Amino acid sequence: xxxxxxxxxxxxxxxxxxxxxxxxxxxxxxxxxxxxxxxxxxxxxxxxxxxxxxxxxxxxxxxxxxxxxxxxxxxxxxxxxxxxxxxxxxxxxxxxxxxxxxxxxxxxxxxxxxxxxxxxxxxxxxxxxxxxxxxxxxxxxxxxxxxxxxxxxxxxxxxxxxxxxxxxxxxxxxxxxxxxxxxxxxxxxxxxxxxxxxxxxxxxxxxxxxxxxxxxxxxxxxxxxxxxxxxxxxxxxxxxxxxxxxxxxxxxxxxxxxxxxxxxxx
Amino acid sequence: xxxxxxxxxxxxxxxxxxxxxxxxxxxxxxxxxxxxxxxxxxxxxxxxxxxxxxxxxxxxxxxxxxxxxxxxxxxxxxxxxxxxxxxxxxxxxxxxxxxxxxxxxxxxxxxxxxxxxxxxxxxxxxxxxxxxxxxxxxxxxxxxxxxxxxxxxxxxxxxxxxxxxxxxxxxxxxxxxxxxxxxxxxxxxxxxxxxxxxxxxxxxxxxxxxxxxxxxxxxxxxxxxxxxxxxxxxxxxxxxxxxxxxxxxxxxxxxxxxxxxxxxxxxxxxxx
Numbered sequence: 001x002x003x004x005x006x007x008x009x010x011x012x013x014x015x016x017x018x019x020x021x022x023x024x025x026x027x028x029x030x031x032x033x034x035x036x037x038x039x040x041x042x043x044x045x046x047x048x049x050x051x052x053x054x055x056x057x058x059x060x061x062x063x064x065x066x067x068x069x070x071x072x073x074x075x076x077x078x079x080x081x082x083x084x085x086x087x088x089x090x091x092x093x094x095x096x097x098x099x100x101x102x103x104x105x106x107x108x109x110x111x112x113x114x115x116x117x118x119x120x121x122x123x124x125x126x127x128x129x130x131x132x133x134x135x136x137x138x139x140x141x142x143x144x145x146x147x148x149x150x151x152x153x154x155x156x157x158x159x160x161x162x163x164x165x166x167x168x169x170x171x172x173x174x175x176x177x178x179x180x181x182x183x184x185x186x187x188x189x190x191x192x193x194x195x196x197x198x199x200x201x202x203x204x205x206x207x208x209x210x211x212x213x214x215x216x217x218x219x220x221x222x223x224x225x226x227x228x229x230x231x232x233x234x235x236x237x238x239x240x241x242x243x244x245x246x247x248x249x250x251x252x253x254x255x256x257x258x259x260x261x262x263x264x265x266x
Numbered sequence: 267x268x269x270x271x272x273x274x275x276x277x278x279x280x281x282x283x284x285x286x287x288x289x290x291x292x293x294x295x296x297x298x299x300x301x302x303x304x305x306x307x308x309x310x311x312x313x314x315x316x317x318x319x320x321x322x323x324x325x326x327x328x329x330x331x332x333x334x335x336x337x338x339x340x341x342x343x344x345x346x347x348x349x350x351x352x353x354x355x356x357x358x359x360x361x362x363x364x365x366x367x368x369x370x371x372x373x374x375x376x377x378x379x380x381x382x383x384x385x386x387x388x389x390x391x392x393x394x395x396x397x398x399x400x401x402x403x404x405x406x407x408x409x410x411x412x413x414x415x416x417x418x419x420x421x422x423x424x425x426x427x428x429x430x431x432x433x434x435x436x437x438x439x440x441x442x443x444x445x446x447x448x449x450x451x452x453x454x455x456x457x458x459x460x461x462x463x464x465x466x467x468x469x470x471x472x473x474x475x476x477x478x479x480x481x482x483x484x485x486x487x488x489x490x491x492x493x494x495x496x497x498x499x500x501x502x503x504x505x506x507x508x509x510x511x512x513x514x515x516x517x518x519x520x521x522x523x524x525x526x527x528x529x530x531x532x533x534x535x536x537x538x
Contacts, residue, residue, distance in 0.1 A: 007344045014341055015359060017412065021374035022366050024384070028374075036377060077275050084273025096273070099280045102288075105465070107473035107517060109490055110510045113497065114287035117294055117507065136283040139276065197364055199476065204497070217369045221480065225373065233366055240365040244358055 022237070029230035036225070046231035053228050056216070060232065062127065063196060063212040070134035071191035077135070078142025079184050083176075085143065086150040100144075103137045111137065112204030125207025133205040134198070138191035145187035149180040294507035307508020311516075316492060316509065320516070323489040326403055327471035330410040334418035334467050335460060337411070342423040342456070356423065360416040372409055372480050379405055379481070401483035409477040414470055418463040425459025426452065469517055489513055 029047070033040030050056060085096055103111055115136065119129045153176065161171040199214040206215055217229060298304045310316055345356055363371065378384045379400045386396040399405045429452060437447050475490030482488075493513070496506030 007348075010340060011344060014337065014415075018359070018363050018415070020378060021371045021412070022363055024374040024377055025366060025370055036373075037382075077279060080272040081276030084270045084276070087269045088273075092270075096277070096280075099284055102284055105469065107469055107513065109473045109475065109493060110291065110514050111287075113493075113507065113510050114291040115283065117290040117503070118283075118287040121290075132283060136279070139279065143276075193361075193364065197368065199369060213367060214369060217367060218476065221369070221373070225370070229370070233370055237362075237366050241362060244362065 025230050026234050026237075028227065029234045031227065031230075034224065034227060046227045047235070050228035050231045050235075053226070055211075056213075056226065056228055056232060059211045059213050059216045062210060063214075066127070066130055066134055066212060067192045067195040070131055070138050070195050071188050073131075073135045074138035074142050074191050075184055075188045078139045078187060079146050079180070081139070082143050082146035082150060082180075085147065100140045104140050108198075108200035109204075112201040115201070116204045119205060125205060126210050129205050129207060130202060130210060130212075133201050134195045137198070137201060138194060141190045141194060142184070142187035145190060146180055146183040149183035150176075153179050291507050292511060294504055295511040296508075297504060299502075299504055307505050308512050310505060310508055311512035315487075316489070319487045319489045319492045320513075322403070322486070323472055326407050326410065326488065327468055330407050330414065330471045331418075331464055331468045333407070333411050334415050335422075335463065337415060338418040338422045338463065339456075339460075341419060342426040343452075345423060346426050346429075357420070360419055364416070368413060369476060369480075372413070372477055375409055375412060376400065376480055379408065400481065401485060403482070403486060405481040406474075406478050406486065406488075409481045410471045410474060413477060414467040417466040417470075421459040421463040421466065422456065423459070425456045429455050465521055468520070472517060473513065 028036065030042050030044065031038075031040055032043035032045070085093060088096065112133070115129075115133050116125070119125060119132070123129055157179075158171055158175050161175045162168070166174065199218065202212050203215055203218065206212070211219070213229075213232075217225060220226065220229075295307050296303060296305070298306075311320060376383075379397070380386075381396065381398055381400060383400070389396055399408070433451055433455075434447055437451050442450065473490045475488060475494045478486055478488045478491055489509070493506050493509050496502050496509065500506075
């Protein structure tokens with residue numbers, strides 16, 4: 001009994017630790033004062049003002065466009081790569097996976113600087129350079145999500161389709177692709193998350209004219225964060241909370257067993 | 267058609283955006299501003315100021331990694347011993363904060379920890395002496411643990427939850443007590459997860475510069491800050507590249523020393 005109480009307390013403290021700053025930010029989004037340290041009363045005006053703040057909205061649009069585009073490109077290149085890597089012999093496989101691990105293992109600051117030094121040779125830094133950088137660090141996540149799916153797949157299924165008269169294209173789209181699709185989708189969502197979350201690589205490869213939400217916030221640290229930013233973050237947080245609940249909890253109620261295994265694969 | 271060819275676009279990408287940039291940073295590191303060969307940019311890591319930053323970064327990153335292991339391990343054991351399979355809920359709780367911008371979260375942490383901040387307000391209610399940790403290395407470690415803890419919890423929990431119950435039952439049948447079950451079965455089988463957690467926390471902690479900037483009050487220089495300033499303030503790209511390469515070599519050596527060799531594929535999978 002004491003042990004159980006202690007366990008509950010421990011889990012509670014970790015959750016408190018992780019969520020206390022988020023609670024602070026949500027409270028700040030309702031604070032009727034430009035200052036972070038003064039409570040000026042309750043207001044919802046930041047929530048309406050954020051939609052007329054063009055700098056924040058344009059940084060938000062850049063962030064979203066960058067996340068979706070880079071995740072999409074990375075998903076296509078990464079899925080094709082996984083299909084190819086799956087057929088490679090041991091030696092080739094190891095060499096390719098070594099390079100795939102570099103962006104994951106290398107410090108972000110080194111990746112960002114290295115890409116920037118290369119980009120300035122042939123391209124003005126801006127949205128294009130950001131997109132190239134984000135695709136670069138996103139592809140490995142897609143490969144690592146798709147490859148295990150291919151490894152789990154029974155080759156006989158594909159062979160059976162061929163035996164029954166399907167050509168290789170039909171067999172791929174009817175058998176292989178539906179099987180690896182969950183891996184491709186989780187790779188895509190992971191890539192979106194990583195792109196939205198990135199600050200360091202974006203900071204070094206963005207150039208002067210472009211801002212994402214992260215780099216914009218970083219630029220405002222000394223001047224003071226605009227309260228609209230808290231409102232936008234709270235809205236984003238609630239949307240993701242809702243999405244994750246829909247993805248995790250609802251199917252869980254429908255079919256507990258199936259979800260448990262799906263989440264493990266995810 | 268040979269399916270291997272499908273990897274061709276990716277291989278071109280690897281050459282163009284992974285290998286060439288690394289050659290470029292190496293090239294910058296090994297040259298002077300007017301293009302002559304030099305080793306000084308890399309050797310600069312040993313100069314007193316940089317060595318101090320390197321040692322402080324190393325200390326804080328090691329401390330952060332140790333604290334993360336100590337916090338994550340009991341949590342994983344607790345989740346395992348709870349009857350429900352709560353793994354997906356725990357994942358959910360850990361991933362959700364990542365969608366709140368990380369710089370904003372660190373700023374909120376600064377408000378919580380500052381001398382007249384929220385934490386000290388609560389402490390004074392209970393007549394406890396205020397904590398003066400903002401702008402000290404302790405605050406930076408606090409921030410690092412806050413930011414990187416999920417990267418430790420997820421792999422450690424993955425490895426502990428995937429231990430087969432039959433193994434534990436077998437150990438019990440053979441007469442092992444609770445301590446022996448932990449020491450001879452659970453602990454060795456959890457080590458791969460701990461090892462990948464260590465890599466995933468140590469590298470970003472070693473190279474952090476935003477956390478130290480905000481929670482250190484701009485006065486404490488970690489290696490990440492030194493490198494960042496070579497690019498944003500001093501504009502000495504050669505020196506900045508040299509220090510980056512030195513940092514990369516240092517991390518590589520440390521991880522080899524820590525006996526890495528775990529598959530980093532975990533980092534991709536565990537986030538979802």
